[in-house]
Amino acid sequence: MAKPAEKAFYRFLVLFFNCLLTFGSYFCFDIPSVLQDQFQGNLTCVNSTVTNGSDCVEGLGMSPQQYNLLYAIYAWTNAVVVILAGFLIDKLGNRFGVFLFSFLTVLGSAVFALGSHFKGTAYLLPLMLTGRLIFGSGNGSLTIVQNRITAFWFKGKELALAFGLTLAFSRLGSVLNFFLTQRVEAHFGIQWTLWGGTLLCVLGFLAAITVSALDKMGMRQLGLEGLIQQESKKVRFQDLRYLPVRYWLLVLTIMFFYNGVFPFVADASKFIQDKYSGYSQREAAYIAGAVYDSSLVLSATVGILIDSVGLRGVFAVGCAVLTLPVFALLAFTFVPPLVSTLWLGVTYSFAAASMWPSIPLVVPQATLGTAMGLATSVQMIGIGVCNLIVGQILGTESSDVKIPLERWQQVMFFMLANTIGCIVSSLILNIVDKRQGGTLNNTTKRSQETQEEPNEPPETSPLLGEENDHRAIN
Numbered sequence: 001m002a003k004p005a006e007k008a009f010y011r012f013l014v015l016f017f018n019c020l021l022t023f024g025s026y027f028c029f030d031i032p033s034v035l036q037d038q039f040q041g042n043l044t045c046v047n048s049t050v051t052n053g054s055d056c057v058e059g060l061g062m063s064p065q066q067y068n069l070l071y072a073i074y075a076w077t078n079a080v081v082v083i084l085a086g087f088l089i090d091k092l093g094n095r096f097g098v099f100l101f102s103f104l105t106v107l108g109s110a111v112f113a114l115g116s117h118f119k120g121t122a123y124l125l126p127l128m129l130t131g132r133l134i135f136g137s138g139n140g141s142l143t144i145v146q147n148r149i150t151a152f153w154f155k156g157k158e159l160a161l162a163f164g165l166t167l168a169f170s171r172l173g174s175v176l177n178f179f180l181t182q183r184v185e186a187h188f189g190i191q192w193t194l195w196g197g198t199l200l201c202v203l204g205f206l207a208a209i210t211v212s213a214l215d216k217m218g219m220r221q222l223g224l225e226g227l228i229q230q231e232s233k234k235v236r237f238q239d240l241r242y243l244p245v246r247y248w249l250l251v252l253t254i255m256f257f258y259n260g261v262f263p264f265v266a267d268a269s270k271f272i273q274d275k276y277s278g279y280s281q282r283e284a285a286y287i288a289g290a291v292y293d294s295s296l297v298l299s300a301t302v303g304i305l306i307d308s309v310g311l312r313g314v315f316a317v318g319c320a321v322l323t324l325p326v327f328a329l330l331a332f333t334f335v336p337p338l339v340s341t342l343w344l345g346v347t348y349s350f351a352a353a354s355m356w357p358s359i360p361l362v363v364p365q366a367t368l369g370t371a372m373g374l375a376t377s378v379q380m381i382g383i384g385v386c387n388l389i390v391g392q393i394l395g396t397e398s399s400d401v402k403i404p405l406e407r408w409q410q411v412m413f414f415m416l417a418n419t420i421g422c423i424v425s426s427l428i429l430n431i432v433d434k435r436q437g438g439t440l441n442n443t444t445k446r447s448q449e450t451q452e453e454p455n456e457p458p459e460t461s462p463l464l465g466e467e468n469d470h471r472a473i474n
Contacts, residue, residue: 011153014214015162019169020207021098021146024200025105025139026173028112031197032070034181034285035059036270038190039067059190060119064403068391071266074132075384078140079377085141086373089148095212097145097369102208104138106201111135113194140380142204144372149215151360151368160312163357164303167349171296173200178289182282243371246362246436249429251375253316254355255382256422260323260415261348263386265291267394267411271330272337274402287338294345295352302353312361313430313440315354319347320422327419331412358440382418389414 032039041059089097112131118124146166154162185193268288272279279287306315326344329335363371393410394403433440 010214010218014153014211014218015150015165017207017211017214018146018149019166021102021142021204021211022139022166022170023173023207024197024202024204025109025135025142026170027177027200028105028109028135028197029074029139030174030177030265031181031194032067033266033269033288034178035185035190035193036067036267037273037281038185039070040064040270060116060124062125064394065391066125068266068387068394070128070132071263072384072387072391073129074136074139075262075380075382075387077133077136078380079384081137082140082144082373082376082380083370084373085137086144086369086371086376089141089145089369089373090367094145094149094215097141097148098208098212101138101142101145102201102205104134105142106138106198106205108132108135108138109194109198109201113191113198116191116194136380140376141373144369144376147356147372148369149211153218158303158307159360160306160353160357161300161303164299164301164349164353167352168296168299171292171299174292175289175296178285178292182285243367243374244362244436245432246429246440247359247371247375249425249432250355250358250362251378252425253320253422253429254351254375255379256418256425257320257323257348257351257355258379259382259386259418260327260422261291261344262383263390264327264344264411264415266387267390268337268341270403271408271411275405275408276334276337287341290338290341291345291348294342295349298346298349299353302349306350306353306357310440310442312354312358313426313433315350316358316426317423317430319350319354320419320426323347323419323422324416327412327415331409331416361439386414386418 038059039062042061085097085101108131110131111134112128115124115127115131118127147163150162150166151159181193184196188196265288268291269281269284272284272287273281306312323344326340326347329340329343330337359371359375360368390411393414394407430441
């Protein structure tokens with residue numbers, strides 16, 4: 001009689017709770033984007049006065065540079081922490097990671113919310129930056145554990161679909177943030193809105209407990225737990241030097257693409273209100289959130305498509321090329337911004353479903369956490385630098401008035417430059433991949449992956465099926 005862990009329903013049960021790990025943290029991540037006016041608003045608005053032709057918005061009194069620093073410090077923290085986190089996950093296991101990092105998201109979001117109670121004092125910015133720092137150290141690392149669990153249970157079966165569903169659940173948090181946060185803030189104020197985000201992070205912590213139990217029980221039923229721990233002990237930090245060229249090109253491709261997504265979304269609501277007439281803060285937030293709406297709707301379908309046809313390298317080039325018109329439209333035209341944000345959401349869906357699931361195909365499973373951590377680190381370094389550059393372009397004065405359109409145009413030029421960088425790195429990736437066997441562009445349904453399911457005997461399990469000599473991955 002087959003054990004429960006050998007059946008498909010068990011894999012998808014693990015996947016469901018694994019998806020919930022980051023639902024709340026993704027909701028929290030972009031709360032500042034929706035409430036950018038409140039974060040940069042005046043400390044007081046006496047009798048709803050009007051300043052320089054704009055309605056006064058009462059808020060926390062941050063400058064654009066300070067606001068963008070909230071995103072930059074999140075990215076920098078990820079860049080530093082995720083490398084060590086990925087290595088520790090490889091050494092100590094998934095259960096260690098999900099407990100620690102989900103707890104850090106709860107703690108970080110709580111400190112961030114607490115900081116908002118100190119508006120008008122010298123404590124506000126340090127507390128909120130500290131909260132984002134702790135939150136970033138947990139959320140980025142939690143994504144690595146999430147990807148590692150997904151890769152183990154689905155490697156060789158529905159891998160892109162599983163990654164797509166994981167992204168869809170995460171983006172559901174982002175979408176609900178863009179739809180609900182402004183309304184919640186209007187009724188309860190910014191402080192209680194931020195505490196509501198903390199409560200959603202607690203949901204992720206409860207999911208962490210559940211997925212940890214399911215993962216442990218499944219490993220025991222399959223007889224893999226002891227063998228996985230034994231294999232993980234062989235992982236050394238020095239093994240990073242054996243990571244193949246294709247891996248590093250994937251990392252660069254991911255970094256350049258995400259440089260054009262996250263920094264844009266962080267300021268998109270303000271950009272839409274400044275450039276296009278007739279949009280309220282709520283409407284601008286909805287339009288900015290359309291990037292994630294598209295991703296939410298398309299991720300599973302795109303995952304199934306890529307699982308069926310392969311061609312991950314080709315898709316990586318295609319989504320980068322098709323992103324160019326997005327920023328061109330935003331920079332040079334007054335085409336309704338919803339066209340661009342929906343378009344970016346489509347290309348983002350294909351990028352996420354083709355780029356990230358390619359990493360398990362070019363590195364051994366035993367070092368996947370370390371490889372994912374390093375990739376996330378480089379990605380977050382790029383995003384953090386981009387957030388700072390955008391903040392410098394937009395200026396350092398309080399945003400009571402519209403930011404000049406020429407500054408926004410410079411921001412779009414900067415996004416275009418990153419997209420071109422993504423095109424170049426993805427083209428080189430395809431050339432190198434073709435010379436080394438064309439793993440990424442195999443056209444069969446499973447891309448000729450020979451790894452077995454988790455319910456196979458230990459000697460052919462996904463974790464142990466790779467060569468122990470890491471030099472073989474070159």
